Amino acid sequence: MNTKSFSVLAFFGFFFVLLSCKNEKNKNPLVPDTIEIPENMEATDDVEDLQKTYEELLKTGAIDAEQFERYMENIQKMKNGSGESDSDFRKNQLNKYTQKIQEKNSQKSEAQLEAEEKTAKLRKLLGTTDNSFIEENITRYSIWGNREKKETLQQIYDATKEEANTIIANYFEISQKELDLLRPLPAKQKIKTETEARTITKQLLPQPIENYLKSGQASSKFKAMMTSRRNDMLIFSGDVIKASEAARKDFYKKNPGWFGEGAATGNTYRDSRDKFIYLPLGDLSFADRLVKHDLGDPAGSNSNGALGIPDMDEKDFPDGDPKICNIGINGQVTLEFTNNAIADVNGPDLYIFEMGAIEPTNLEISKDGKVWINVGQIKGGTAMVDIAEFTKKGETFTYVRLTDLDTPSQLPGADVDAVAAIGGAIRLNLDSSVLFDTGKFQLKESASNELKKLVAAIEEFPKGHIIIEGHTDNVGNPLSNKTLSENRAKEVSNFLKSQLSNSYNFEVKGFGENQPIAPNDTPKNKQKNRRVEILVVPSK
Known part of the structure; x- marks a missing residue:
């Protein structure tokens, strides 16, 4: 085997390992910021394979759109054998891969369809419409007990509703009454706000379960499960409160004497990247009216998903979700703050709650929706914008306009959950x-x-x-x-x-x-x- 062939095989071996890690559920592999192309790789058919590999990496999220574009530049250098990159060629490649990614995402595999069918049947048997505590504990991967879980699931899929209840109760070693108490209990969800976290600390378990635990009738297994659940919720809510207090402290360090300092006002919100943003005006801080959505091409969707508080659950949404506004490639969405306004404070003034990677997006603000001020791009690792250099003291703005900057991803364009005025009026x-x-x-x-x-x-x-x-x-x-x-x-x-x-x-x-x-x-x-x-x- 010559040196070149060995380099190619080693290179692809690394990526296939990376892909397999990425596709493992609930795993978050560390992806390097840069992946260098071996210098001795020449412009051969292997380059086409590289392009296909990058496409797959982008599809799975192992690399983001910025990295993908950079790799396309490197591939073009390999094609023409110089340090110059052809932007037209790269744009054509990006357009081609965007189309391919959309086509692939629209075609569900047999495994996906089978999984959806099984999930629907399980929920029908459980009498639930969403992921529940029972479903989470039976289907979730763990270090031990997976064989037993698989066997139990298979029995459930082949059972009637009455038989399924017996199978689940036996699996957990609890009574039918205890199973009924567990049925409405939701799966552990990511706590999204400080207010939610503080509410949870006051009621770690639903009152009917608390009453049953105090009755003296609970089985040892049920007690153990609920003790674990209570401890989990206490830890999760405590972590959110701690992070929220840090975000609040940081805001008032930059803005001493601002409204709400030293009082239990406002709320702190968690974004999809686990960053915490304190907003003194709480739920009033968000854009709440859609003015216009130019869908772009390929077209975006779910225009109203950008309104109100950030409410997207922590989950994949390859086919889109009504709670998320997908702007579209080169799409543009204009939003209005009807019961509040954007005002300048020390530090960032606007926060874009975007799901997944922050895709390059241009942001403008306006007083009247006619005359616009361009405040720059949102990209890389931040979704915060400071408008200080564009405003005069006391000025307020009512409109914000977001324009996608031609970024390929699983869904076309940036995926916006909410837009918040940090100080606000x-x-x-x-x-x-x-x-x-x-x-x-x-x-x-x-x-x-x-x-x-x-x-x-x-x-x-x-x-x-x-x-x-x-x-x-x-x-x-x-x-x-x-x-x-x-x-x-x-x-x-x-x-x-x-x-x-x-x-x-x-x-x-x-x-x-x-x-x-x-x-x-x-x-x-x-x-x-x-x-x-x-x-x-x-x-x-």
Whole structure:
């Protein structure tokens, strides 16, 4: 065997080991940041095999899209025998492999179909719709007892529902009553927030199970199982609380005196890479309205998956998932923060909760959804964005736009679960008809009750910058509408000043008909546009 052939075989041997490790369930092999191509490999048919290997590595997630593109560059150097890479050739290769990956992912293997069929039957027999404690303990790989598990599973698949219950109870060595208590118990899931973790510490096991354990009727096996479960939940929740407290401490170290310091406010969220992000405004921090989704080609999907809190479970989703917005290759999604806004704090200001590898994505922000500020790319190991160099003090932004940068992966484009404003501002909206008579700017007598409700919401923040914006529909003269909207904003500002302490400063803006939130094509939509918006930006 010559030296070249040996190098090729050794190279592929390494990758096949890597692939087999990657495909083992619940394993996380360490993949080197760079994998060098042997220098003595020449441009031969072996290069085509290399390309196929990289395709498989990308498909399984053993390498990410950035590494894949770098390897394509190296292969091109091998093809032309120089240090120059042909970007057109590489782009064609990426497009070709993206298509191949999608085709392969759309074709489920017989093993996958069989596994899905068995899982569906098991859940039907158990009377569950999702992964449960029972399913997890019977199907999960462990160091010991796997042969017994396989035999038990095979018996269950061939059994009636009544027979299956007996088989499972015998396997766990518990009674039918105890099996019924276990049936609704979920599998151990990754705890996603600090609030969830603290709730778990107060109730480690469901109350019916706690009551049964106290009754003195529980079998020794059932007690042991629940003791283990209780200990697991205590450890898991404790780890999340510890990490959450560290994230909170880091935020207030950068922003001393900011809203919520020293109080049990806000929440900390865990992303798919086990990073913890503290948000002082909690669930109010997230973009919550889809403005537009250009699906790209190949097309993205599940546009609304990017809205609200991050809610994706820790699981594979090769065919997509409604909880995740898949932007699409060169796709673009525009989101709005309707009850909050993006504001600059010390450190990062936006966090993109993306599933899996962070794929190169361009990010822009806007006040009105028309004029955009490009704040750069999200890529590599971070999903945080600092907008400080693009903003003035006290400025807020309502819209964010994400554009995929032509990245091949199992699903086309970045997979976005949520977009959060880290510091953020609270947005409060009022229908002008509640506050003013048509064409007037003086407050109605009944308006004070509505505005006092806003006072209570504003006082949640001990101090801050309050921006009051007036808006109208497009009926009448544009200049008159602008004047009317500004006068209405001043009236609201004067009322709030009379009700609040002097720890707030005020800013008044009148936009007239220039920032509609709906087309001015129906009476209902015109009413939506006649409004007063109040932004409360917490301050130190």
